[in-house]
Amino acid sequence: MITRNPLARAGQYVALAAYLVFLGFPLLWLLSTSLKSSGEINSLAVNLIPEQFAWGNYPQALDRQNLIRSAGNSLLVSVVTMVVTTLVSMPAAYALARFRGKLRAAGTAWILVSQVFPAILLIIPLFIVLRTLQLNDTMFGLILVYVTFTLPFTLWMLQGYVAAIPRDLEEAGSMDGATRFTVLRLIVFPLLVPGLVATAMFTFVAAWNEFFLALVLIQSPELYTLPLTLRTFIGLEGQTQLGPLAAGAVLATIPSLVIFGLLQRRLTSGSLAGAVKG
Amino acid sequence: MTTLTPTRPPGDPGGPGTPGSPETPGGVPRRPRRGTASRAQRTEAAALVIPATLPILVFSVIPLVTGIYLGFTNSTLRRNSTSEFTGLENYSRLLGDTFFWESFRIGLIWAVSVALLTLVAALGLALLLNADLKFKGITRVLALIPWAMPPVVVAIVWRLIYSPTAGPLNAGLEAVGLEGVNWLGDFSTALPAVIVVAVWSGIPQSTVLLLAGMQQIPIEQHEAAAVDGASSLRRFWHITLPALRPVIFAITSLDFIWSFNSFGLVYVLTEGGPGGKTMLPMLFTYLEAFTNRNTGYAAAMGNVMVLAVVLVLSGYLFVQLRRGKAVQS
Amino acid sequence: MIRNRGAAVVAGAFALTLALSACQQGSSTSGEGGGGDGGSSAADGDAVTLTFQSLAGQEATIAETQRLVDEWNTANPDVQVEIVPAAWDGVYDKLVTQFNGGSAPDVIHFEAAGIRPFAVDGYLADLTDYISEDLRSGISDGVWESVTVDDAIVAYPTMMQSYMVFANTDLLEAAGVEVPTGDTMTWDQLREIARATTRDGVYGLGWGLKSPTATVMSLGLGNDGTFFSGEGTDVEIEVGDAELAVPLAINEMATTDASIQPVSLTQSGSEVLPSFYGGQVAMTVQGSFQATNIAADAPEGFNWTVLPPLEGSASSAQSANPQTFSVNVDSEHVEESAAFIEYLMEPENLAALNYADALIPTSEQAREALAGLTADQPGWDQILASGENLTAPAFLKVDLYQQWNETVATPALQRYLAGEIDLEALRSEMTDGWSQVNRG
Known part of the structure; x- marks a missing residue:
């Protein structure tokens, strides 16, 4: 909106600042807590800047409760989920965008339905299915489930990107006698790369952040993903060590934060418009 | 769903069809656009879709159907237990289950508040980000922070902030002479406090979508209105808001569904306490399935939740469509 | 360009294979971790x-x-x-x-x-x-x-574990309270000390009762409050005055005497400890295991002791x-x-x-x-x-105890301690909740 009134302008800046404090302060506070010694935390003093920077919380967090192993697990699950989801959804997204009719109707319907059903209704039978396939409590099983659950969003985004590629290009390719596969590989795929990268990153973050499915489907502590391990840090009656807990939380946030930093221009430049308009 | 026509594909501001890309052979005569959907084409479509369909069938459709069916059985997670079809028994028992309905009520309050408050907050932020202010770049980055945080981390952070004895929020209140509040422990503030956290973490996503919608409104409309002397408030009301209606509908619907079905945040933040004040239906159902081990009964609760969501959404859609028509005529 | 892309595809496929085989390994180790085939390595x-x-x-x-x-x-x-x-x-x-x-x-x-x-x-x-x-x-x-x-x-x-009262000896001294030395300490004594030490912004007692059921069930034994009789699935619940004596006593200290720090009632035991170290509460009831944490975390010069075990109307029994x-x-x-x-x-x-x-x-x-x-x-x-x-409590013989604890007793006790419901309502919630849990 265009406002030229200086007073309104000032008001806008004040409002913007308020938003930024609200949205950004929690991360700041987490950082601050992660650098406080247990003595300072126990003293109940409330300072944003720690009296003394206790960097030791970070090695301590990494040392405790196999945070590193969990981070490794999370990385493995997220990367493989990202790769598999992207590979699997690419052709399907293309088909959804290019072949109208029943297929498209069914695809869209499923994408919608999958949003409405609560995970709890799925998790019980999913647990049983995985048990039957001997995939319960395995990384592989978790990855398969993550692939399935990230597909709706990925398909939706990708088919938007495909639809934006002019058909003429493909048709021109076909005229030259190339097979559909060649056309896909040589013409569609290169144009799709930026979209693929963005979608893949979203998939990575979704898998990296996921908690509920892992909570039920992974039982062995050595297979815990990062969110599961962080939760065991909190403890109920046990001793809560807030410094290392906060340090672990910061470490768990960094990958997603970096990815969002990379994607931010795309996210805020209005380029998602297509996905919304549907 | 209508045809997707993004102005430009996300991720590539330049647009993929930029002339000059090496593969563009110019001036080739066109084939007729839509040939008859031949058998070959159908096979081709099937080949393209199968890799995605397989996991969806095994890990989504089959479990979903099984899950719905489980709601009509007495299945449990006990050792060597057998499950029998019990018809509507679970549901008649559910009718008298006061704990469940209380949690259901809390879930509705929670989901509606989260959806509406997120919308209002995100709309405000999107307007500010869309205005021609300074520091746009950095604000846009910062505004995305909550989105990037895993729900478990969000819960950890806000536990720190709400801490009654060592939290910055209470310290701030006390600094200005107000009394501190036991945010997550007090019965009257626990649910609102948790709602605020959910709104906080939902703002970035909604803002991004609203921003995208706003940038599609032709700037000429605003300028013409401004020339006519319309105040910015009027312009917002008569141009921006109507144009955003489909986006707003999508956002609030999705937020409502996601909140109603959300689990991780509250599970870590309060575990449903104090005294069940934040016991969302998902949490309650989880406990029934994995603490009480009554999976059949829990699935029945899941079915009721789906029904409720579908009902609320159809109502919302109905109202929306009628209003849309009224505006058009 | 085409060749490059081909290379990228090959590289991608290779990475995928690697990752998948890594998963396989992960899953096979977990299989070994499982009891079923935790066989020979x-x-x-x-x-x-x-x-x-x-x-x-x-x-x-x-x-x-x-x-x-x-x-x-x-x-x-x-x-x-x-x-x-x-x-x-x-x-x-x-x-x-x-x-x-x-x-x-x-x-x-x-x-x-x-x-x-x-x-x-x-x-x-x-x-x-x-x-x-x-x-x-x-x-x-x-x-x-x-x-x-x-x-x-x-x-x-x-x-x-048993529940113990940990005390800040300096605060007790400052309030002119003598540290009790007997074999046991009655609830009245505890109440007295809490009242005496509640002054100058200090609360007598910090009691982490976020999960109150274990505490109530355990200390209740001292009043012969057993809650359950019977075994397995054939169980009766009784929530009488003996069972409710502990929540009632806590409630009176919290409301009538105002000698319990209100915030602490909604915190976990560990969360109360900083208030104890900081001298905001003179005493705190904790599981005995916290003695290790207090010894490790208390600031230097912090003088503390453990008071004698609490004695109820019948004995100083607690649940084992x-x-x-x-x-x-x-x-x-x-x-x-x-x-x-x-x-x-x-x-x-x-x-x-x-x-x-x-x-x-x-x-x-x-x-x-x-x-x-x-x-x-x-x-x-x-x-x-x-x-x-x-001593071994009756609830250990109840199959559905854990369910009743989590879905009925804990929220009901939390409501009671927060003043949302009165003692009668607590009694009926606990009994009615049992019949809902025990319906199967």
């Missing part, structure tokens, strides 16, 4: 590997457990034990899925109150014949009773809800697992574990060993003395 020829899921959470206990396991592994090359560290938080739900999904470890660490449903289901091995004579006689019948299901002993009881070691019935090595637990139960080993966690050993021999270890350390005489008063 290839590396050591025919050596057996046992998985031991430990809930040790405090640094000292983790280290002590590791030391004992290392010792065992050196002495028994044929039976190697691998610790699987887990956490108390949410462990019940985890065990439900572990057992049901066939991924439970061989040796399982838990507590008597929680293990019963799994024993009833048949997931736990009958250990009756593996238990040595010394151990059998060293642990009281009542405690053995708490881990017996259908005449089978399904767990070794290991460590017990011992931690347990059980064996997965599906384990291929029940015998080896039992032998490993027997080793952990040897007096000096059990004493060492209990010392690290500031808990009370279940066996007499280990208690004696521990008394020798701790002769001149603060608090330990009181902790060990309170061990004498631990």
